[in-house]
Amino acid sequence: MTPQELAARHFREYKMRGEEIVPTYCPFCEGGKKNEKHTFGMNAETGAYNCKRANSCNVSGSFYDLCKHFGEHPEGMKVNDAIRERPPKKKQCKKPNVKTRDPGTKVEKYLKLRGFSSNTWQRRKVSEKDGNMVFPYYENGELVLVKYRVPSTKEKRIWQEGGGKPVLWGMDDCDPGLPLVITEGEMDTLALDEAGVRNAVSVPFGAENHEWIKNCWEFIDQFKKIIIWPDRDEAGQDMLEAIIPRLGEWRCFVVNSKHKDANVQLYKEGRETVKEAVNNAEEVPIKRLVKLSEVKTLDPAKMERSLSGISGINRYLGGYIYGTITVWTGDNAAGKSSFLGQEMIECIEQNIPVVIYSGELPHGMLRYWLHLQMAGVENIRVKEDYFVKGKEVYYVPERTEKFMQAWYEERFYLYDHLKSTRPEDIIEVFTSAARRYGCKVFLVDNLMAVNYGGSKGEYYHRQSEFVTRLKEFADKFSCHVHIIAHPNKTKEGKLGKDDIAGLKEITNKADNVMAVHRIEDENRDSFDEEVQDCNTVIDVLKSRIYGKQNVSVGLMFSEMSKRFYMHSSPEGEDRRYSWAEYGKQKELAANG
DSSP states (O other), X not given: OOHHHHHHHHXXXXXXXXXXXXXXXXXXXXXXXXXXXXXXXXXXXXXXXXXXXXXXXXXXXXXXXXXXXXXXXOTTOOOSTTTOOOOOOXXXXXXXXXXXBSOOHHHHHXXXXXXXOHHHHHHTTOEEETTEEEEEEEETTEEEEXXXXXXXXXXXXXXXXXXXXXXXXXXXXXXXXXXXXXXXXXXXXXXXHHTTOOSEEEOSSOTTOOHHHHHTHHHHTTOSOEEEEOOSSHHHHHHXXXXXXXXXXXXXXXXXXXXXXXXXXXXXXXXXXXXXXXXXXXXXXXXXXXXXXXXXXXXXXXXOEEOOXXXXXXXHHOXXXXXXXXXXXXXXXXXXXXXXXXXXXXXXXXXXXXXXXXXXXXXXXXXXHHHHHHXXXXXXXXXXXSSSTTOEEEEOOHHHHXXXXXXXXXXXXXXXXXXXXXXXXXXXXXXXXXXXXXXOEEEEEOGGGSOOOSOGGGHHHHHHHHHHHHHHHHXXXXXXXXXXXXXXXXXXXXXXXXXXXXXXXXXXXXXXXXXXXXXXXXXXXXXXXXXXXXXXXXXXXXXXXXXXXXXXXXXXXXXXXXXXXXXXXXXXXXXXXXXXXXXXXXXHHHTO
């Protein structure tokens, strides 16, 4: 396992920034509640990593640590002086040496005011020096840190003895067989102790410093359940986001109190409510894990979808169900783009907004073909080519085009491939179109017309990642994505799933896989007898939801209108879309 292999396997999205691998989201904090991007970086050679979400995540470590986090092994790493795994230097901490005494009248009065009995502060070894409260931190019986606090409700001044090792306050008195409760301050830990919750500790330096995790990891690792009682403020929430991924969300629970902290709850509502709050701590949801009992059952008969203009496609696929993707393949000039252009028009007829990414065909030519399909034979005219005498070309009259444009104007969008063909930009534009315009059907024509970047050896892996992201996009926005993928090479006879260029993961991820074939005299015998009278065949190679595969739909293709229609339903060539009626109504309205 090398750093780049780990990134390809575990970072859902990432880019290279010089010698650094930068995923979209930190694998530990996942961007926090603000969804901050590109804060995590991993050296592509050494695997050393860190997250730059200051005071929030700050996770860092070696490639070995990261492999351990993902359950991988770092075999295959280069080993030289620059990147050899070295144990971190141990920070030398100055051991405190202070003389204290039992709490005097002022300190005792303050502690009682905050709701603590003498048994509680004595058990926790709270003492006094120069009129200030003293909190001694022990590790394995040795004093490693001393903190001071002014005993006043008006002044909250806290400081520490010089040096010292940041550990959890009270860790030596905890039982690993019981849940561990972590608070933000010593006063909150005293409140828990007062309420009978003895397995409680405090972080040493508030919500923003997490050095204690590393220093106390062997102690923390003993506990099967950890309950966190954060302060009810933004810093407390930031602390939760930062420490839960490191402590392990599987064992973390959080106390939700209406009060600022545990000490305030003790002061205002008493011991029993503090203990009850701990007992009612809510488990931290494990990200990307859901209970089957909470999942709504899907009824295939009621799943939202766009319908194909071809009844045979609807029979075998049930239409194009939202949340799924369909991969289309076929030899050159088989009619893949034309057929899917016609399906986009069918969406407009169903009042479903669409987006097409056409990475090779100029937009003007795409519109020309789409207009021929919308118009149908009865609305298409013939004229002579301006440059080639005697050559005839098809066209749609200007008035008809105006009617069409008014019909689809707010529902038909094209991705501007002249601006960018990068996968991340395509996904971003698709996302914006889904959110702003409610677009529900998308077409990527085709996978080879996308700029994946990277080295030649990474091409197909990045292509597969793009298909994965399109699948996730379809699921997230409840839409359908059509993807055209060219075959590896021209072959005699029919194409199968394994003939699609790229990794097999593409067809594995697809919900439907379709192949478009043009029937010519030389290949007619390779098709089933019932479709040999057609000039086009669409093979259903995979239909995940309906379970159909290796079935064929025979079609006819009209050269004039660029339309496909069922051989058994020739009236499909004369299909009339509602643009004519819509355009006339708009025209009448414009003319008063």
